[in-house]
Amino acid sequence: MTKKDIRILAFESSCDETSTAVIKNGREIESLIVATQIKSHQRFGGVVPEVASRHHIEVITQITKEALAEAHTSWKDIDAIAVTYGPGLVGALLIGVSAAKAASMATGLPLIGVDHIMGHIMAAQLKDEIEYPALALQVSGGHTEIVLIKDPIHFEIIGDTRDDAAGEAYDKIGRVLGVNYPAGKTIDEWAHKGQDTFHFPRAMMEDDDYDFSFSGLKSAFINTCHHADQIHEKLDKYDLAASFQASVVDVLSHKTIRAIKEYKPKTFILGGGVAANRGLRERLSKEIEQLPADIKPKVILPDLKLCGDNAAMIGAAAYNLYQAGIFSDEHLNADPSLELPYAERMLQ
Ligand code: KG4
Numbered sequence: 148m149t150k151k152d153i154r155i156l157a158f159e160s161s162c163d164e165t166s167t168a169v170i171k172n173g174r175e176i177e178s179l180i181v182a183t184q185i186k187s188h189q190r191f192g193g194v195v196p197e198v199a200s201r202h203h204i205e206v207i208t209q210i211t212k213e214a215l216a217e218a219h220t221s222w223k224d225i226d227a228i229a230v231t232y233g234p235g236l237v238g239a240l241l242i243g244v245s246a247a248k249a250a251s252m253a254t255g256l257p258l259i260g261v262d263h264i265m266g267h268i269m270a271a272q273l274k275d276e277i278e279y280p281a282l283a284l285q286v287s288g289g290h291t292e293i294v295l296i297k298d299p300i301h302f303e304i305i306g307d308t309r310d311d312a313a314g315e316a317y318d319k320i321g322r323v324l325g326v327n328y329p330a331g332k333t334i335d336e337w338a339h340k341g342q343d344t345f346h347f348p349r350a351m352m353e354d355d356d357y358d359f360s361f362s363g364l365k366s367a368f369i370n371t372c373h374h375a376d377q378i379h380e381k382l383d384k385y386d387l388a389a390s391f392q393a394s395v396v397d398v399l400s401h402k403t404i405r406a407i408k409e410y411k412p413k414t415f416i417l418g419g420g421v422a423a424n425r426g427l428r429e430r431l432s433k434e435i436e437q438l439p440a441d442i443k444p445k446v447i448l449p450d451l452k453l454c455g456d457n458a459a460m461i462g463a464a465a466y467n468l469y470q471a472g473i474f475s476d477e478h479l480n481a482d483p484s485l486e487l488p489y490a491e492r493m494l495q
């Protein structure tokens with residue numbers, strides 16, 4: 148008898164993208180719709196929570212229909228409904244959670260609440276097979292973490308940011324350079340046109356833990372720009388971007404390589420919005436390639452379109468929970484400060 152395919156309809160609305168997707172067997176994207184609201188937030192220089200919630204409400208019903216249509220499916224072909232329930236903006240999360248709960252109640256399909264960070268990491272599963280144990284560097288607008296993944300549902304954070312997340316630092320220094328929110332992609336492009344001439348600090352790089360700090364780098368960058376303004380000196384924006392990026396990439400890759408040497412994972416995963424960073428992707432790939440053969444993990448860099456927030460990654464992570472029999476019920480609520488580890492809490 149052939150194994151039945153499992154199709155999950157997934158929702159993601161934790162920040163400024165409303166997204167729906169149909170994922171087959173946790174590996175195959177049958178449809179993915181992403182309705183971005185970035186333009187509405189740009190004039191404010193960052194995400195306005197109230198505006199985000201309103202946009203999610205406006206599009207969520209329509210993009211649910213679109214995801215089913217694009218996958219050539221109807222509700223009867225779906226086996227479970229998944230939704231991000233944290234971390235993120237509470238009002239934004241609530242829209243996805245309410246939509247998913249309503250769909251689950253109306254259809255009788257099981258509901259699966261997914262941690263957003265677990266989703267970012269499991270974007271890798273849509274690209275290639277993850278061999279366990281795996282280790283992830285998860286870098287986004289809200290998080291910078293090194294995560295040990297023992298199996299598809301057990302996650303342990305071994306390093307975290309003490310202050311700003313890497314993406315947040317990109318967005319803040321981008322603002323100083325007059326770059327629209329979110330600034331990461333543009334700073335990354337500029338960085339490739341300049342040189343590391345400013346030698347900004349590499350905080351905590353030599354510490355023997357796996358934590359990060361980016362607020363000192365951000366302050367050093369801003370002070371350099373302000374000082375130049377005061378003395379009417381014009382600094383090269385490409386060199387500024389290259390110097391900032393060199394510092395971020397140095398610290399992230401240094402600690403990641405050390406964690407790989409200590410934990411010897413079979414797979415290394417880069418996840419989150421900052422995983423789209425060309426400098427970081429190139430540097431980590433190169434450094435991992437140079438490791439001795441017995442500790443060199445397989446590397447999975449998610450497709451660029453799956454680095455930012457999307458529902459496909461939520462469907463991939465939900466499949467692992469489905470296989471483990473971990474479901475949510477009608478009491479599922481948005482949890483803006485949800486933290487990994489996930490499975491331990493769900494199994495309590
Ligand atoms: O994962 P994500 O879409 O949202 C959160 O969960 O936070 O990450 C968004 C972050 C933003 O801070 C954005 O500036 C950053 O990812 N980002 C980048 C690049 N593309 C997006 N940062 C550096 N280089 C990039 N190429």
Ligand code: ZN
Pocket residue numbers: 263267287288419420455456
């Ligand atoms: Zn995200």
